[in-house]
Amino acid sequence: MAQNAPRNNSQPLSQPQQQERPQTKPLLNKPLFKPRESRVQDRRPPSEVMLEKKGWNFKRKFFQNMATRFNYYFHARVKLEKVLRTANRDGQDNYNVLLPFYPTTLQSQGYSKSELDSVIEKTNMAIQLHDPRGKWIDDCFLLMGRAYFYEGDLENANKTFQYINLKFAPKKKSEYKTVVGATENDQISIASREKRKGFFGRFKHTYARNDAFLWRAKTLLEQKEYDEVQALLNILNTDPNFPRRLNGGLAEVLAYSNYIQGRYPETVQPLKVAIDKSRDRVSKTRMSFILGQLYLQLNHPDSAMEQFREVISFKPDPMMDFQSRIQIAKINAKQDGGLAKSMESLKHMLRKERFSHFRDAIFYTMGTLEYPKDPEAALGYMQKSLKQPSANTVQRMLTYKGIADIYYDQRQYLEAKKYYDSTAGVMTPDFVDAKIVTIRKEVLAEVAAKVAIMHREDSLQRLALMPxxxxxxxxxxxxxxxxxxxxxxxxxxxxxxxxxxxxxAFGNNNNGYTPKEEKGDWYFYNASSKASGFSEFKRRWGNRQVADNWRRSQNGVIVNNNNNNAPADVAGGPAETATEALSPDSITAEKLSQGLPLTPEKLAASRTLEQDAWFDLGKLYHDKLESFKLAIETYDSLLLKYPDHPRKPEILYSLYVWHGKLNNNAEAARYKALVLNQYGNTNFADIIRAGGLRDIDAGKKKAIGAAYDSAYTAFRNGDNNAALAMKHLADSTFGVNYLQPKFDLLEAMIAIKNDTLFATDTLQLSRKAVTAVMQKYPADEGVQAQAQALLDALNRRGELTDYLAKLEVRKSNGDGPLVDENISMNYPWQNPQPVFTDKLNVAKAPKDSVQVAANIAGSLPNKQIATIAPIKPMTPYALKADNPYFVVLCFQRVSKELMDEGINQFTRYNATKHAADKIEVGSFVLTPSETMLIFRIFANEDKALTYFDEIREEAALSIIPRIRPADYSLFVISRDNFILLNSTKDLTGYRKFFTDNYVTQ
Structure with a gap:
């Protein structure tokens, strides 16, 4: 019994019993806080930590992809689409010119930066928080790049799209292709293959990498990297892996590239493909409208009419529908008997309620159709347009500009200036005629002042000469x-x-300045301000008649249409001064006659004032408004009224130059003969005969020559800014001098020298500068020859854009050129030629450069220069270390089949051996008998010479073994030297230059 009795828990356990009982774990088996020295914090983002975890199984894929897509990507995409919808300009486009390709541009965007930053933040969080192996990570990067693009941060956008292209390239061995240089069936492939065959293939996830190629192309277009975009689009167009779903986007980017470069004929075909494949109704409608505008630009009205009708059939937004109908009415108006039909159609639209918001545009269109046939009716319609209540500021800007242009053509310059001021107040920075409006707004006040002086003095003289x-x-x-x-x-x-x-004065006046009644801070929108202003006006000026020139009408204006001897509008200059302090009730005939030029001295002063006003007006028309017609008309009228004008030689010379610019050769020859025959001893005759002015002072002549030598030396040394500053200093110091043609030609050469980007607008400025010199000095044979050579080079640049584009410059990784057994390459900075004597240095200088320098810098002799035939343009080849370089393979005798084979073989060779260098090869026809292969583009001369040595050895052995080495030659040429070579066709001269400077036998 004792053995079975329960044990008292209070008794101590024996040693064996203590060993049999299991040990109980404490509640806290480790310290609550680690020691400070052992605490380590993992600062890596969760995405990097997840990447180290194994087991990328179905369950993990499902939850990671779902969280990335619906927690972050979906919301970021919805926010970005909302920003794009709200940023639309809502019909505030100028439909009278070619529309921007997209509703908004980076220069005039209405995007919310805070919203776009939110898109970037959401996509960044998705990338940092989720497993980078998820299939929606690349889509998040794509959204991030698009947000950067719409923000205008093109650099970060380009880097993001580039990262997508590299990071998400195919990784499997069966799919892997190198990004640059990989070929498949002899076709370069950079895209990722998408397996979307069959019914279920349509629902498979697509690669954002392929979309990133197109977005990167758009980014490069905004950065004006047109040639790099063209190269990328050419590869994608022939890429066998590029998905069919993006063919419409590819065509759209190609059309956009041609469109913004002004290559409208090349835009039509890809734009039609983009319209056909587009699934966005708004984008499709806009591109269709642009296509109609392009047809009008290319003079295909029937195709444009059909295209605008197709736009209407798409059921677009009301603005696009209305503008399409307006374009149809304009096309019909240009046909026989179509004006009345178009006007009736527009009046019918006025009665339609759905066009009530566009009545201002309808009245404006009616005015443009009536002008110039009926200017008064056109002004009436446009005034009605201004009275229509509308929030369309673009239309109001166009109406102001239309009224101003009509007044300008009618030479009512004060009225024109008022409306140009109104246009400038509401016009947008991207308005196509912004420059014209700004110039006319500033100049017309001065023009009106000159015209007022002419009318006033003429009227006063006529009154003074009356009995x-x-x-x-x-x-x-x-x-x-x-x-x-x-x-x-x-x-x-x-x-x-x-x-x-x-x-x-505060109603529907004749000038049409009746803004719509609306509330606002502007003076004319505030009724109380207008009332107080009227009271103040009446207190200060009294009651004034509503008429033009009211200030003069109350102080000396004489109006009498019944008397043919009296002018219709005469303003008294001195008379105004004499009567301005008098009240109208006290004016008498004696007081009005006080300001008339009744004495010989006053009459002579009045005539001098009028002559100067006529002369200054002609200069204003030509110099500031660039209106040769008005300038010629003004000076013709001046010579009719004052045939003995004291500045008649200059007037005749100006008429000679202006008629020449308008190609009025007969009139130009007549005024040239008048200057040479009647004023042969003047400087203007010297300009016509020899392109230079006479300077009797030998010291001054020497100073002018030294100034030109200094400017030209700075230009030769590459310091263009200093050369231009010296030229301007000479102009201000010496005025028009005997070396003026040379100075002007030097300024044109500096403009061309500064043009290194091949931009279209810059080339236009360069052409304009050279053409201005040619037109200014038509008789100077030397200047004409040099200017023509420069102009030929500029005109051929358009053909060379594909071969001479500036590509990305990379650092050199090579160890130097290879040296052949028989031919060694001499670098001027590595192996300089020894200098023996100054005479030898002159002999070693390029012959062409010496002749050009002597031709330009030489001063003219005092005697008249004999007329000689224009010399052949020289080719001053020069070594330029800061230029991109090309390697050229020139064929002497080879068939077209072999030449095409050479292009294909070199393309394969470059794709295999130089995939990372992006070396492109293309054919170029210099002359009918000289065809070249151009390998472009090398960042510097060293890289070009390395490639030259390489292919010189490989060409005959493995690349083009079927073509004999005797049938082709190789050389290296800089971009500037290639432009000169293309202009002069002097291939023999350049080969000699290449041999003298690079090759030592």
Missing amino acids: ESDRNVLLSKMAAGIRNAAAEKKKNDAMQAANPYDNP
Whole structure:
């Protein structure tokens, strides 16, 4: 019993019993806090930690992809699409010119930066928090790049798209292709293959990498890297792995590339493909409208009409639908009997309620159709357009500009300036005529002042030359008319004072300045401000008649249409001063006659003032408004009225130059003969005969020559800014001098020298500078020859763009060129030629460069230069270390089949041996008997010479073994030297230059 009794727990256990009982774990088997020295924090983002975990199984893939897609990617995409929808310009485009390809541009965007930053943040969080092996990570990167693109951060956008292309390239051995240089069936492939065959293949996830190629192309287009974009699009167009789903996007990018470069004929075909394959109705409608505009630009009205009707059939937004109908009406108006039909169609649209928001544009279109046939009707329609309530500021800008242009053509310059001011106040920075509006706004006030002086002085002279009795009668009638007008105004003032809004100065006046009634801070939108302004005006100026030139009409204006001897609008200069302090009631004929030029001295002063105004007006038309027609008309009228003008030689010379610019050769020859025959001893005759002015002072002549030598030396040394500064200093110091043609040609050469980007707008400025020199000095044979050579080189640059584009410059990794047993390459900076004597240095200088320098820098002799035939343009080849370089293989005698084979063989060779260098090869026809293969583009001369040595050895052995080495030659050439070679066709001269400077036998 004792053995079976329960044990007392309070008794101590024996030693064996203590060993049999299991040990109990403590509640805390480790310290609550680690010692500070052992605490290590993992600062890596979760994505890197997840990447180290094994077991990328179905369950993990499913949850990671779902979380990435619906927690982050979906919301970021919805936010980005919302930003793009709200950033649309909502019809604020100028439909009278070619539309921007996309609704917004980076220069005039309305994107919300905070919203785009939110898109970038969401996509970044998705990338950092989720497993990078997920299939939605590349889509998040693509959204991030697009957000950078719309923000205008093109550098980060380009880097993001490049990262996608490299990071997400295929990794499997069966799919792997190198990004550059891989070939499949002799076709370069850079895209990722998408397996989307069959019904279920349509629902498979697509690679964002393929979309990133197109977005990178758009980014490069905004950065104006046109040649790099063209190379990328050429590869994608023939890439066998590029997915069919992106063919429409590829065509759209190609059309956009041609469109922004102004290559409209090449835009049509890819744009049609993009429209056909587009699934975005808004984008498809816009591209269709642009295609219609391009057809009009290319003079295909029937195709444009059909395209605009197709736009209407798409059921677009009201603005696009309305503008398509407007374009159809404009096309019909240009056909026989179509104007009346178009006007009736527009009036019908005015009665339609759905076009009520576009009535301002309808009236404007009716005005443009009526002008120039009926200017008054056109102005009436445009004034009605301004009275329509509308929030379309672009249309208001166009209407202001249309009215201003009509007044400008009618030479009502004060009225034109008012409307140009209004246009400038509402026009956008990207307005196509912004430059014209700004210039005319600034110049027309000065033009109007000159015209007012001419009219005023002419009228005063005519009054002064009238018989005294007739003049007194006319002045008496004028004084009585002014007093009666003042009395009538005083009578009406009592009725108008009670209600200032009945005053015609604040109503529908003749000038059309009646803005819509609306609330705002602007003076004319505030009724109380207008009322107080009217009271202040009446207090200061009294009652004024609503008429043009009202300030003069109350102070000396003589208006009498019944008297043929009196002018219709005469403003008194001195008379105005004499009567401006008098009230209208006290004006008499004697007071009006005080400002007339009745003495010989005053009459001569008045004529001098009028002559100067005529002369200055002609200069304004030519120099600032660039209107040769108005300038010629002004000077012709000046010579008719003042045939003995004191500056007649300059006037005749100006007419000779202006007629020459308009290709009026007969008139130009007539004025040239007048200058040479009547004013042969003047400097203007010297300009015509020899392109230089006479300078009797030998010291001054020597100083001018030294100034030119200094400027030209700076230009030869490459310091273009210093050369241009010296030229401008010479202009301000010496004025027009005997070396002026050389100075002007030097300035044109500096403009061309500074043009290294081959941009279209810059080339236009360069051509304009050279053409201006040729037109200014038509008789200078030497200047004409040099300018023509420069112009030929500029004109051929368009053909060389594909071969001479500036590509990406990379650092050199080579160890130097290979040296052949028989031919060694001499680098000027490594193996300089020994200098023996100064005479030898002159002999070693390139012959062409010496002749060009002597031809330009040489001063003209004092005697008249004999007329000689233009010399053949020289080719001053030069070594330029800062230029990109090309390797050229020139064929002497080879068939087209062998030449095509050579292109294919070299393309394969470069894809295999130089995949990372992006060496491109293409054919170029220099002359009908000289065809070349151009290998481009090498960052510097060293890389070009290395490649030259390499293919010189491999060409005959393995690349083109079927072509005999005797039938081709190889050389290296810089980009600038290639331009000169293409201009002069002097291949023999360049081979000699290449041999003298690079090759030692």
